[in-house]
Amino acid sequence: MMLRYALKTVRARKGGFLGAFLALMCAAALITACGTLLETGLRGTISTERYAATPVVVSADQNVHQTTVKHKKGKTKVKHKAKPIAERAWLPDDLAARIRQAPGVGRVIPELTFLAQPLMPKVAAEKNRAAYGHAWDSAALTPYTLTTGTAPKADDDVVIDHYLAERAHLRPGDRLTVQSTQAPRTYRVSGIAAPARSVHHQTSLFFSVREARRLAAHPGQVTAFGVLPTKGTDAVELKQSVAKALHGTTAQVSAGDGRGPVEFLDAANARTKLVSMGGAMGGTSLLVAVLVVVGTFALSVQQRHRELALLRAIAATPGQIRRLLGREALLVGAAAGVLGALAGLPLGSWLHSRFVAMGAVPATLQHTVSVFPLFAAVAATLLGAWAAARVSSRRVTRIRPAEALAEAKAEPARPAWGRILAGLALLAGGSVLVAVLSILRTEPASTPVTFLAVVVLSSAVALLGPLLVRAAAALLSRPLRLTGPGGRLARANLRGNAARMASVVTPLTLLIGMTCTVLFVQPTLGDAARAQAREGIRADWVLAAQGPGVPAEAARLLRTQHDTATEVVRTTVRVGLDKYAAQGVTPEGLARTWDPDVTAGSLTALKSTTVAVSELAADQLRLKPGSTLKLTLGDGTPATLTVAAVYAKGLGFGDLTFAHDLITRHVDNPLATTVLVRTSRTQTQLATTLREFPAVHVLAPAAADSIQADRQQANAEVNYLAMGLVLAFTAIAVVNTLAMSVSERVREFAMLRLAGATRRQVLRMLRSEALSVLLLATVLGSGIALAVLTAFSVGMTGSAAPAVTPLLYVAVVATAGLLALVATALPGRVALKVRAVTVATAKE
Numbered sequence: 001m002m003l004r005y006a007l008k009t010v011r012a013r014k015g016g017f018l019g020a021f022l023a024l025m026c027a028a029a030l031i032t033a034c035g036t037l038l039e040t041g042l043r044g045t046i047s048t049e050r051y052a053a054t055p056v057v058v059s060a061d062q063n064v065h066q067t068t069v070k071h072k073k074g075k076t077k078v079k080h081k082a083k084p085i086a087e088r089a090w091l092p093d094d095l096a097a098r099i100r101q102a103p104g105v106g107r108v109i110p111e112l113t114f115l116a117q118p119l120m121p122k123v124a125a126e127k128n129r130a131a132y133g134h135a136w137d138s139a140a141l142t143p144y145t146l147t148t149g150t151a152p153k154a155d156d157d158v159v160i161d162h163y164l165a166e167r168a169h170l171r172p173g174d175r176l177t178v179q180s181t182q183a184p185r186t187y188r189v190s191g192i193a194a195p196a197r198s199v200h201h202q203t204s205l206f207f208s209v210r211e212a213r214r215l216a217a218h219p220g221q222v223t224a225f226g227v228l229p230t231k232g233t234d235a236v237e238l239k240q241s242v243a244k245a246l247h248g249t250t251a252q253v254s255a256g257d258g259r260g261p262v263e264f265l266d267a268a269n270a271r272t273k274l275v276s277m278g279g280a281m282g283g284t285s286l287l288v289a290v291l292v293v294v295g296t297f298a299l300s301v302q303q304r305h306r307e308l309a310l311l312r313a314i315a316a317t318p319g320q321i322r323r324l325l326g327r328e329a330l331l332v333g334a335a336a337g338v339l340g341a342l343a344g345l346p347l348g349s350w351l352h353s354r355f356v357a358m359g360a361v362p363a364t365l366q367h368t369v370s371v372f373p374l375f376a377a378v379a380a381t382l383l384g385a386w387a388a389a390r391v392s393s394r395r396v397t398r399i400r401p402a403e404a405l406a407e408a409k410a411e412p413a414r415p416a417w418g419r420i421l422a423g424l425a426l427l428a429g430g431s432v433l434v435a436v437l438s439i440l441r442t443e444p445a446s447t448p449v450t451f452l453a454v455v456v457l458s459s460a461v462a463l464l465g466p467l468l469v470r471a472a473a474a475l476l477s478r479p480l481r482l483t484g485p486g487g488r489l490a491r492a493n494l495r496g497n498a499a500r501m502a503s504v505v506t507p508l509t510l511l512i513g514m515t516c517t518v519l520f521v522q523p524t525l526g527d528a529a530r531a532q533a534r535e536g537i538r539a540d541w542v543l544a545a546q547g548p549g550v551p552a553e554a555a556r557l558l559r560t561q562h563d564t565a566t567e568v569v570r571t572t573v574r575v576g577l578d579k580y581a582a583q584g585v586t587p588e589g590l591a592r593t594w595d596p597d598v599t600a601g602s603l604t605a606l607k608s609t610t611v612a613v614s615e616l617a618a619d620q621l622r623l624k625p626g627s628t629l630k631l632t633l634g635d636g637t638p639a640t641l642t643v644a645a646v647y648a649k650g651l652g653f654g655d656l657t658f659a660h661d662l663i664t665r666h667v668d669n670p671l672a673t674t675v676l677v678r679t680s681r682t683q684t685q686l687a688t689t690l691r692e693f694p695a696v697h698v699l700a701p702a703a704a705d706s707i708q709a710d711r712q713q714a715n716a717e718v719n720y721l722a723m724g725l726v727l728a729f730t731a732i733a734v735v736n737t738l739a740m741s742v743s744e745r746v747r748e749f750a751m752l753r754l755a756g757a758t759r760r761q762v763l764r765m766l767r768s769e770a771l772s773v774l775l776l777a778t779v780l781g782s783g784i785a786l787a788v789l790t791a792f793s794v795g796m797t798g799s800a801a802p803a804v805t806p807l808l809y810v811a812v813v814a815t816a817g818l819l820a821l822v823a824t825a826l827p828g829r830v831a832l833k834v835r836a837v838t839v840a841t842a843k844e
Helices: 002-012 014-043 095-100 136-141 162-168 209-216 235-245 256-263 265-303 305-313 318-358 371-392 394-398 401-409 417-437 443-475 477-481 485-496 498-536 552-558 615-621 660-664 683-689 701-743 746-754 759-797 806-833 836-841
Strands: 056-059 063-072 075-084 105-111 117-119 130-135 144-149 157-161 175-179 185-195 202-207 224-229 252-255 541-545 564-575 578-585 598-601 610-614 628-632 638-647 656-659 674-678 696-699
Touching: 014 265, 014 318, 014 371, 014 701, 056 235, 056 256, 075 265, 095 105, 095 224, 095 235, 105 130, 105 136, 105 235, 130 136, 130 209, 136 144, 136 202, 136 209, 136 224, 144 157, 157 162, 157 175, 162 185, 162 202, 185 202, 202 209, 224 235, 235 252, 252 256, 256 265, 265 318, 265 371, 265 443, 265 498, 265 701, 305 318, 318 371, 318 701, 371 394, 417 443, 417 759, 443 477, 443 485, 443 498, 443 759, 477 485, 485 498, 485 759, 498 701, 498 759, 498 806, 541 552, 541 701, 552 564, 552 674, 552 683, 564 660, 578 660, 610 615, 615 638, 656 660, 683 696, 696 701, 701 806, 746 759, 746 806, 746 836, 759 806
Parallel strands: 130 202, 157 185, 578 656, 610 638
Antiparallel strands: 056 224, 056 252, 063 075, 105 224, 117 175, 144 185, 157 202, 175 185, 541 674, 541 696, 564 578, 564 628, 564 674, 598 638, 610 656, 628 638
């Protein structure tokens, strides 16, 4: 029975349900898009290319492990956790003998993979096609076969793939300079090879075995082993046989789709990043969607207050009203959920493609879509719609029918006590989150709390909105009276229809608060880090490379008795399972080029057995000079070091600092990110000294800082895109809510016109209302953003100085104002087109 009534109501009030339908559909699309990203991170396929012809690949363990044992109430609980390492782990080459002994093994091919970037001034390097070097004897793993020329025999021979040959117009006998892990070297192209199947995501250069081992710089180790079976042995049997032979070692045996993550480590590591990004986006989207949808339904129910009050007056029970509204919400939610979920699929695909284009996600991690995000979006939409309807109908179903009829004519003097108490509780919760944010000192911990605090405080605004609107009306009373009849009418509406106005204030507050937080949270952190770096760099010049890095030979050329060149190599290490940004620096003459503000110990003690730590890392790990620190280097090698110094500028220089030679042995790219030079020579003289390295540029510290700012901006754009959809959804909600609020006032406008008001006066009233609401939302949204950003700045940088760009802030407020004015004026003009007498005499 109730379902039939609900269907009739939805059909009869299509316009009234349109706003709720749009809000739910956008929410479903957003949840589906975030769900596809999350699923891609969890189950995304990484297809192999280099290992296409080898059914089984043996590789090193790319994780650091931690096992904890807890004894509680006579029970023992064992937990095992693993986290990925930042660099490629290597295998001892003597494992080949054990693999060959396994039944079914026909051939074992050692694989070396290392940096090998062709230096071609007239041919730009491709962003999504990395170049790697290998030994020629591993060409069979794909397989690559020669199409012309000969295999590399001499140390200065190289075989290039067909793609590079066509792109650079190279042929056998030509010369090609390659930047690998050592100084750039010019090779003779001895041959050109083509793969048996298409290779889209990498360029391969093949060297002689001896040269490949020199460039790999890991004597006695290999990247992986490719295992080929004997005739009649399938991949499953071979994998089991090899795994049994390697039992007791840390070597990993992969087959099928498991070979892709071994080949493309960046794609495997990107899974974790995408899960985190998708989860954060999805969680924030869900919270914002709930807030917006509840507000939209509350406005929809408020517009039907008279109808629902009449139903109560003719003996409809509170339960029947709740069931009616619940079924209406489920009908609207089902239609909106299905359409929104389907619209979310191309949206998720577009998001993934943009992340790939920005370099946040490698192209080798393929976008994965299944029915699970669709079902989750529809289920979330149905649940959200039903919950929103239940929350919105609490007031009309809990009071007596006579009171309901009275409230249909005029709003109650104040909101219900339950609403006020809930609003105060959320305000207190948001304040606690802001306080917690001020003591969080790591970005992974503070980022989710930052956006959660904005949503919680905006929710408090939603519940306390009527009181805030009345307070704003009292403050704006005199200015509005001075603007004429339209302003006086706007003042009366703000005071008499505070609940309706509050439903508009909430999405505007959320839009301004969330947008300001998204735009200024990254600059706050980045500017503080760059400020510390500027203060701590004492160098006269900075070397940077247009390519993989600055070779060590370039730094050696600049070192003299009076000149210092400090190489800086960056990586990531783990202490336990926690990840720390780290760098390796040349200890000799370090004080002349680099000052991280040492507060304890001395950098003169920095060597291959010691480490310097930031104050943050020292506090977290309870370290001081002389303490012992156990950690895992980037390639999974465990190390035990002694703390030599503690420094203050960890935000600008990373949490851990090692000796340069220690780090370069455990990273994929040992080339320096930058080289800090202290010298009396000019920029031109330095450039002349480095003429053998055309890809290396000599920059002033200010120019290097500008390049770093550009890189930070590029990284921030990923976050802007990730949260941009949430902001777009909020903007749609603003327009939707304003349009709903204005459209239901057709009869009110007609009465005003019959009482003598002109169209211009009514429109001026609407404009005054919109500007008043915008002013209140700007104050509230700006206040929320300022509180959150200040707490974030205190926690992350130690100072209450968030980086706010005034022009950008004005643009945010202006955009919100434009949305508010357009969403008010257009429905208002449409409503005023109908003759006032026709509207006034029509049935409600």
